[in-house]
Amino acid sequence: MLKTDVLIIGGGLAGLAAGSALEGKKDYLAAEREHRPGGLAATLTKGRFRFDYSGHLLHLRWPKTSKLILAALRGNCARLRRDARVYVHKSWTPYPFQANLSGMPDKVKAECVSGFLKAYKAGVRTGDGTETFSRWTRRVLGGGISRHFMLPYNAKLWQYPLERLTTEWCAPFVPVPKPEEVIEGAYGRRSEGLGYNTVFHYPKRGGIGALPNALARGLGGLRLGLEVESVNLKKGVANIRHFGPVYFRRLINTSPLDEFIERAEDAPAEVRRAAARLRHNTVYVLNLGVRGVKSDMHWGYFPGAEFPFYRAGIATNFSRALAPRGCASFYIEIATAGTPLDLASAETAILKGLKACGLLKSSSQVVEKLWLKIPCAYVIYNRERAGALPVIFDWLKTRKAQSIGRYGAWKYSFMEESVKEGLEAAEKLLKRW
Ligand SMILES: Cc1cc2nc3c(=O)[nH]c(=O)nc-3n(C[C@H](O)[C@H](O)[C@H](O)COP(=O)(O)OP(=O)(O)OC[C@H]3O[C@@H](n4cnc5c(N)ncnc54)[C@H](O)[C@@H]3O)c2cc1C
Incomplete structure (x- = not known):
């Protein structure tokens, strides 16, 4: 029978960061079901190529995590200036579309600029996140920008009706330009500085997987090929496939929240119902x-x-x-x-x-x-999400369990945020041990 102070489910960036903060301070087991660390930030080799799970670029915003990530990569990291584009009406135009209409046919440009100015004149630029995306984009960016880019692009990405998608996620991800930036971008200079990812970092060698590989080095409690099949938070025991029970005092989950609740034997019916309302693409x-x-x-x-x-x-x-x-x-x-x-x-x-x-x-x-x-790529910001999460997290609190990371916390977040949450979860746990 195995006993540990802390069981961490998942060896992606959140789990690895939590493990690194516990290393030498508490006994922990980070169980990762794959035979490699990194989760979505892993890099795979095929033939003479290395492939990531799509583009995985480092957007560094916070001093502590930036320092940790860059130190882990030990100089194996390039700083790059974004060259992102949008292909609409058989033409390329720089990203973000709303501030770079220069590449568009004149009629489209005019429709987008006049629609934006009309929306701007109507006032109220921000929202509280509960407004639906289809309404928000028309109200804030105008009819033209919405019709030619925002609505078709987001419908394709989210695969969920935009009349039911809420907008809590928009603030960091959808840049809202000023009127002069829209006009300049359409008829004058290219607008470069908008959006969260104008500059990003990426490993010079090894793909993005170089980061989790570096974090995993020296983690004594990381075990690959261990899948947590079920947990009982009240009893403090998890069952691991082909391995057996593991007894723990505290738990940090980084696996998708809906699946985690399904595996939690002691989750009450209302928590199960809340988890069943969560959606993803x-x-x-x-x-x-x-x-x-x-x-x-x-x-x-x-x-x-x-x-x-x-x-x-x-x-x-x-x-x-x-x-x-x-x-x-x-x-x-x-x-x-x-x-x-x-x-x-x-x-x-x-x-x-x-x-x-x-x-x-x-x-x-x-x-x-x-x-x-x-399988679980973007969590859907539907109305049900806002009601379901407090029910789940309130129950987890009563069990002294934390659920973190992009899927554990059920949000639209980035690699650096997963690292930050991993560190913070471990620190919280050490403080209140
Ligand atoms: C298409 C796409 C593009 C993205 N691009 C970027 C980008 O450019 N820049 C950026 O910063 N971020 C990007 N992200 C987000 C980024 O991938 C995540 O924020 C980050 O990798 C999540 O790390 P995590 O540890 O929270 O979760 P994960 O990486 O999902 O790690 C969770 C781990 O738990 C393991 N696991 C699950 N269930 C079990 C179980 N029962 N037992 C044991 N282990 C289990 C999984 O195998 C996995 O390794 C992108 C995401 C997607 C989907």
């Missing part, structure tokens, strides 16, 4: 190794219905070391509401789309491919 990523690519672009957004994907990027423009000499690598993302994707026909449609926008000349350029599936 699924993302399929086609990674391609490609010869003879000319573009310097980092990634592009594709709102048009003629493209099955919402975003496509060129990972070798973050790091040349991801592909052999003379080759580039693409990642192309398709979201679904959970229905299985027919990979063969999706691939045909993707190649057609890449050729239509000029990123690829011929399918014969493709020399390697790897499909990756992210």
Whole structure:
């Protein structure tokens, strides 16, 4: 029978950060079901290529976590200036669309600028997050920008009715420009500084997986290939597949919250009902190794219905070391509401789309491919989420358990935030031991 002070479910960035903060202070077991650490921040090798789970770029905002991440990477990190674009009406224009309409046909530009100014004149720029996305975007960004980019792009990404999607997630992710920036971006200079990701970091070698690999080194309590099948928080015991029971005093969960509650034997009915109301989409990523690519672009957004994907990027423009000499690598993302994707026909449609926008000349350029599936990719900000989370978290508090990370906390967040939450969860636990 195994006993530990702290059981951590998951060895992604949140679990690794929690483990690193407990190392040498408490006995802990970080159980990761895969045979590699990193969760979504892992990098896989296929042939002579290294592929991430789509673009995974480091947006560093907080001093403590920035320092920890950069120290872990020990100089294996480049700082890059974003080159992101949007492909609309058969033209490329820089991202963000709302502040860079210069590449659009005159009629579209006029519709977007006049719609924005009309919305701006009507006042009330912010919202409290409860407004639906379809209403918010029309009210704040205007009819044109909404029709040509915001509505079709977000419908493709979220795979959820935008009339029911709330807007708590918008503030950091959807830049709202000033009127002069919209006019300048349409008729004058390119607007570069808007959005959360104008500058980002990425490992020079090893893909984003270099970060979790570095964090995992020296973690005495990390165990790979251990899947937590069930937990009983009241009794302080977890059952691990092919391993048996593990007794713990405190628990930190980083696995998807809905699945975790399903596995919690002692969760009361109202907590189960709350978890059953949570929704997420699924993302399929086609990674391609490609010869003879000319573009310097980092990634592009594709709102048009003629493209099955919402975003496509060129990972070798973050790091040349991801592909052999003379080759580039693409990642192309398709979201679904959970229905299985027919990979063969999706691939045909993707190649057609890449050729239509000029990123690829011929399918014969493709020399390697790897499909990756992210079953729980973006948590859905539906009305039910706001009501369900307090019910679940209040119960977890009574059991002295914490659920953190992008999926444990059920939010739209980034790698750095998972690291931050891992550190904070461990610190909280040590303080109140
Ligand atoms: C398409 C996409 C693109 C993204 N791009 C970026 C980006 O550019 N920049 C950025 O900063 N962030 C990005 N993110 C977000 C980023 O991936 C996450 O914020 C971060 O990796 C989450 O780390 P985590 O540890 O919270 O969760 P995870 O990485 O999901 O880790 C959870 C771990 O728990 C394990 N696990 C689950 N169930 C069990 C179980 N029962 N027993 C044992 N182990 C279990 C899983 O295998 C996994 O390793 C992106 C996400 C997606 C979906």
